[in-house]
Amino acid sequence: MSSILKTGLGKAMIAIVVIIVVIIAAIIIGGNFDDGSDVPELVIITRHDTTITSAFRLAFLKSSYGKAAGYSPEDINKIDFKQVTTLQGWLTGLGSDSLKVDLAWGGGPTLFNQMGDAGLLKPITDVELLDIANASVPKEIAGAEMYHYDKQNKLDWVANAISSFGFTINNDYLKEYGLAKPNTWEDLASPDYFVGTDINTISMGNPTETTSNTRIYQIILQKYGWEKGWEILSRMAANGGIYGGSVETRSAVIDKRVGVAMTIDFYGVFAQLECSTCEYIIPENGSIVNGDPIAFGIKSGNELGAKEFFKFVNSAEGQAVWLSQDRLPVNLQSFNTTSGKQRTDLKQLYDDTIANQGINFDESLSTATEFTMQNYFDAAIVDAHPELKAAWGKAVNDLKSETIDEATFNSTVSNLFKPQLTKDEAIANNGKLIADALTLSSQKNTWTSTAKSTYTAYTSANIYNYEKSNENTIRLIEHPQQLYEVNYFVTVCELSRND
């Protein structure tokens, strides 16, 4: 060592030493090491974002519930949130013997139902906990169940926060393009919302990338029925564009790149806070309330900690933390706390949410079609989007120029956007598509190419004027020489239905 020093290490070697010292210091500052207290860790798997988990962690540790579980406000590292975003991660995490997940919290009913089906949730049978849940969580809100029971009819999750689904509008944008303020999903499917093939008036998420937008599309499919629902979704997508995940979908409306964005309520509230001309709208009789669950993990190793955290998040004090995160709590009492009284905006949203006539939403149907729906949307709408937009643009322009009348327009569009599979087929195929990636890929290919050829055939069929006869055939009025092209279009449409 001394010989190394004698040769003169130079400033660069000192720099290396400094780097190593910084590493060690960083690890220590990083707080990976505990202070040695004996209270066991509380492990919570969640899809809530880090600002939410941080706020709840601090509030819990300061509360009497945290104290009852043996924690002090300094025990930040004892509350270990596993922020897992993938389904694979949830299955691995909740099933892991080494992780010993105590609670699952946040991620939506569908995810929790999947975890329940996989036997990864511990039923809530403790009388004290059942009483607390009954006292703070209503049985249902706006028609939506806030409790979920497993196949043995035991309670496996309870809702902890609620949200509605709707859209956020940018009033400036609507004014600039002269668009009327929308109130229903049908308003968004109107030809009025088509401004041009290069302009997206609406931002929609790709359901393969966003669970909240998946929910919105399921609502539309259940409210209007399978066929009409797909027509509305296709028309909306043709008026707008597909913007990936829910965050990007919302960013587009804040930045005034679109006039309307599909959003879950709290993203709407975030948007209102970031952009003064934005406004969240719950579509008239066209939304549902979602209860965001909390449940116990089957491998839980810290029963006391898990119980106290459950009690805390259901208390008025814990529920008020949701308000600080611009989210709607499930327990109305939270609005009576000191901080709750200040959030009149959220109280208003809560009242609107409850007052809105929710649709009769069938949760089982939603789960049974979900994977097929997401992938059909991805294949027939997202991957064929330019063609979809061009076909819709042609129909709308023909209508606006009075080349076709409204009845012809409606029947043409219904035909154009008719789904390639029935609801029953979607249910029947759901499991197979999940289990077999090859079938999924080839099915999606077929859906995309069929959709593209249907749209393209319509767009390129140079029909100036036609009407649909009672025999469901297309009859040319002014240009009989183009019969061939129309027949081609009909053939392609028919083939695509039978595929």
Place this chain on the structure above:
Amino acid sequence: MCMTSVQAKKESNRIIDYLKDLKIDFKNNPLKFTFILPVVLFFVIFLVIPTSMVFISAFRTETGAFSLEFFKLILGSEKFIDWGGDTQSKWLSVKRIDKPAGSEKWIILNGKNYGVILNSVIIAVLTTIFSLIIGISLALFMAKRDFIGKKVVSLLILVPLIVPPFVGGVGFFTMLGETGIINEQFLVKIFGVRIILKGIVAMVFVESFHYYTLIYLNVYSSLINIDPSLEEQAKNLGAKGFRLLRTITLPLALPGIAAGSILTFILALEDLGTPIVFGANGDSIAKNTMTYYIFQNLELNNPNSINVIPGDSSVIGTILLLLAVIGFFMIRKYVAMRSYSMTGKGRAGDRQTPKASTTETVLFYIFYTMIFLLSILVHIGVIIRAFSVGPEFPPNWSMENFNFIFSSANDVKPFVINTMVYSLLSLLVIIVFGVMAAYAIARFDFKGKSVFDALITIPIALPGVVIGLGYLVMFSDSAVFDVFGAIGVNTNVKLTLDPFVYPVILLICSYAIRKFPFAVRSIFAGMQQTSVDLEEAAQNMGANRSMTLATITMPLISLNIVAGSLIAFVYTISEVSTTLVLISDQDAGTITWYMGNYAANKISIFAALGVLLMVMQIISLIFSNILLGNRSEAMTGI
């Protein structure tokens, strides 16, 4: 095609002889193996096997049966390869848009959708062409003329390197987006025109103004290494101007041009950040690129499958890998370690760079200002967003976003600390293995040296997504050891490679592997420039090889080690692809993970974190520039 017994015997004799040689070699020089074997083992475990796993899952079904169906499906589908491009999109369209407030002229630059595979290739090729045009023009002037402000320009040229494309997206939409500041505040107000960049054009634009620096650095270093007497002779024989450039200068600079352009091609091909940003903003062509496709389809919905990644993603990963590897082998001649000595021999002769005339200087500054402005628009956009609240213009200046990042109530700091810890730990791995590898190549002769050389330089060409996917396949469900718990220390640190349980060790290894070539090149350059005589002198005085390494070589090359490490650090702190693929645990999150997953909820916070990343990168770059001086070409690893 059975091997005859004679052939088999010959073959086995050959292997036995080889092993015998190896044994003698090992006895004579154990240090050589101590240096080579750990590096090889590290690369085999964390690079060769994981990427091969992706390759394998492209050829099997959910149950594990061999199948070429995924390949057939992808290569035969228009979604992936569409030679004609879609019929609806256009490269350029000009439209009049009527709004109630008045009409606007929209100039839309887009591009067609040629399918997932072709789109990526087209974007990479066009990016390379545009980067070449900009990079070569700048390098020629910088290398051949002296002018006022040259030193400042040489630093400013590197500016695009400091904003990861991932962060740049926010800046792009703030400044150049459809409703960005340039359109809303200037073009529409003054000219009634809105210029909209979309699809292939937008991505080529963003990537070209990022990657031209790579071409510049490579071409510049080639140009200043050209022996001036060659150009002088050509001039004496009557060649001048364009002819001199075409027949002498550019051919001599070809190694730099080739290396820079293929590196740009590979990096543009494997870029995930840009497609994510554009795809997420409703751009259907950006979604149809290879990296975005893999990223979007990462989550396998079938928990019973033998494959962790869906077959079609594996096929795309394999294609990406093959394209990158082909590119890599095309430039291997130039990037191989041994050829580095060419640039390490010192500058070729003394030369006087002629002073630029006033006209030349003015023309250069006009050209460069345009390039510079276009390349920093994105930075300006990020900075505006970071220091203001909301999208309004003029911005509502505020420090609110930074207060948020550094406030105790919001858990952003752990991500910054994690980023530093992982980057520094991976640096430690890089330094240890880097010194061993560089020393082995510089000082030992051994069989398979060129394979070894290729092994440690190939990560330049390997897409992060592919490496990340490989890790998921290989290390999911590995054993978990609570080493610290066993000795009575409570910590969340676990000794495991299972990314779902504790992804940190894998992350550090992936960072080390991916950024290894950047640092090892600088270390190797140091070895090349250090005379072996000094080491031999020490050995003659009785020092053994390890002692010589510790007391003579290491101190002499320490500057290169630090400089190389800083370069690797610049790239590591902004690493996106393996980070997003591997981390599923909030506790393990880094800055880029936080930005990718949650900070995107609040665009201004995203931008503020981007500025933080940029500051960290600038500091590292300034340090490495000071330490490296003229040898800044080492930054690109070429």
